[in-house]
Amino acid sequence: MTPLAELLAVAAITLLAVISPGPDFAMVTRNSYLFGRRTGLLCALGIALGVQVHVAYTMFGVSLLVRHAHGLLSIIKLAGAAYLIWIGIQTLRNRKALDVDADGAPAVSGLVAFRMGFLTNALNPKTTLFVVSTYSQVVNAHTPAAVQFGYGLFMSATHWVWFSIVAWCFGSKSLRATMLRYQRQLDVIIGTALFGLGVALGVR
Numbered sequence: 001m002t003p004l005a006e007l008l009a010v011a012a013i014t015l016l017a018v019i020s021p022g023p024d025f026a027m028v029t030r031n032s033y034l035f036g037r038r039t040g041l042l043c044a045l046g047i048a049l050g051v052q053v054h055v056a057y058t059m060f061g062v063s064l065l066v067r068h069a070h071g072l073l074s075i076i077k078l079a080g081a082a083y084l085i086w087i088g089i090q091t092l093r094n095r096k097a098l099d100v101d102a103d104g105a106p107a108v109s110g111l112v113a114f115r116m117g118f119l120t121n122a123l124n125p126k127t128t129l130f131v132v133s134t135y136s137q138v139v140n141a142h143t144p145a146a147v148q149f150g151y152g153l154f155m156s157a158t159h160w161v162w163f164s165i166v167a168w169c170f171g172s173k174s175l176r177a178t179m180l181r182y183q184r185q186l187d188v189i190i191g192t193a194l195f196g197l198g199v200a201l202g203v204r
Contacts, residue, residue: 003147006138010151013137016193017130018162020091021183024127027120028163031113032170039113040167046117048160053122054131055152059145061132081137081198088195094187121159131155 024047032040121127134155135148 032167037171042113043117044163046114047121050121051156085198091191
């Protein structure tokens with residue numbers, strides 16, 4: 001894979017994974033809807049920094065595999081592609097609306113909102129699998145550590161931008177209702193794209 005193709009693959013997978021509804025999305029939506037945009041934006045910042053937890057242990061683990069266990073790395077690559085396919089299918093099959101209802105929840109401070117976002121992402125198995133599968137698909141013996149670190153920064157920045165947008169939008173109850181109304185169409189688009197990416201990466 002050329003450096004440009006590698007970069008485009010990371011960007012495409014990251015964007016699709018970030019906008020796919022999950023715990024991070026529900027947490028930012030909940031906090032923004034209940035407590036306002038500032039709380040949602042701080043939660044989004046926590047999520048972005050939480051991504052770096054996954055990037056740190058993934059970079060270390062994948063670099064060891066590249067040096068000492070090429071066969072195992074190939075298996076992980078196939079597992080990563082299978083994961084993308086599975087997430088795509090699950091997204092296509094989703095019929096359950098996001099649950100962001102939390103009536104009566106007490107107000108939260110900025111620090112608590114940040115901590116909520118950080119822990120939601122750092123402990124999110126979806127993000128674990130996303131980061132591991134992405135790095136195992138694109139990292140090779142010639143990918144410099146600085147470039148790998150850059151991928152991690154891109155992942156964090158993408159999370160921050162997307163969930164900041166979500167926080168801004170869901171601070172408005174009318175926009176929240178509109179976005180939830182089109183959740184099924186979004187699931188179809190994202191699911192199809194993730195499934196296609198997984199197949200393409202699995203057979204290359």
